[in-house]
Amino acid sequence: MSGLEKEKFIQFEWLHLSKIGEQIPVEVSLTALMDDDGQEMLMAVMRDVTDRKVAEQSILDSLKEKEMLLAEIHHRVKNNLAIVSGLIQLQMISNTNPEIRQTLAKSVNRIKSIALIHDQLYTNNSFSRISMIENIKALSKSLMNMYAPTDGSIIKYRYNMDEVHLDINQAIPLGLLVNEIVTNSLKHAFRPGENGLISIVLKQIDENILLEIHDDGIGFDSEKDFLEKDTLGKTLIETFVSQLDGELSVNGDMGATFEIRFKTENKKGASAYLNV
Structure with missing residues (x-):
């Protein structure tokens, strides 16, 4: 009862062992009460939360799958930009006009600037910042x-x-x-x-x-x-x-x-x- 003296109510989760030896996630609610004679009492309510736990895990799995998909998208975008950049650089090599080579070099740098963002999103934990x-x-x-x-x-x-x-x-x-x-x-x-x-x-x-x-x-x-x-x-x-x-x-x-x-x-x- 000492843990309930101030709170009067405590709620927590634990694994309950069923009659057949299966572990079941339950939500336990403890409430401190007092009967008409002033005797302290403890009311315990246990609720099976298996369905909620299954739903929570499903959400976590879905989130992890989406994060993996986002990482793959940014990785592929970065690789595709690298291909475009490489093609432009090949064009630079085959061109002898200095002005055209300079213009193509600027385009390569702009592409690299965008690719750098996608590379950061792929390698870092955050996909939004x-x-x-x-x-x-x-x-x-x-x-x-x-x-x-x-x-x-x-x-x-x-x-x-x-x-x-x-x-x-x-x-x-x-x-x-x-x-x-x-x-x-x-x-x-x-x-x-x-x-x-x-x-x-x-x-x-x-x-x-x-x-x-x-x-x-x-x-x-x-x-x-x-x-x-x-x-x-x-x-x-x-x-x-x-x-x-x-x-x-x-x-x-x-x-x-x-x-x-x-x-x-x-x-x-x-x-x-x-x-x-």
Whole structure:
């Protein structure tokens, strides 16, 4: 009775051994009572919960099956993107036009940016939240391997990032934004022979996210000059910002600075990041 002195009622589950030696899951309810003479009594009620346990296990099995299916889907998407990337790279090898090769290389990097998200979803335990620190560092490293200077100069990254997690419909456009902006800095920001620094800031306050990418290169004249450019890169940056329902600001003083602000949210459906 001591365990019931304060609670007056306790409920728990245990395995009951039946007359034929079979273990049956039961729910036990103990209630402390007092009769008319003030004598303490204990009422015990046992309920067979076999059907409930079977239903619970069925739900768990179904959930595990769906998780395995999701993992396989992301794995196959990643592999299919790798095939597409490989085909484009073969096209690059067979083409001698530098401009076409450069355009194809940019397409390969965009595909790799998307594939990286699916690889994270496949290898991590969570299928709904993606670590953007892990994603951005892996992506920027890949871009450096592609565009590292060959003239002896050194370009470095500096990171200042919170542990931000996004769902796939926001992680993909954000990853593509990083790809476009960092690629632009690596290719155009620094004069030949000059060292450079690219700073990547990612901050979260409540549901508000700030992505800031700054390089200490040559910059550009004004925000108006950038916004009036008619290039695929600028169009893609504006498109990805729009998919995040975000705001873009740029500054060309003391190098180039891109700021993107948006709110975290769960967008429904894969089409949320395909509306180009």
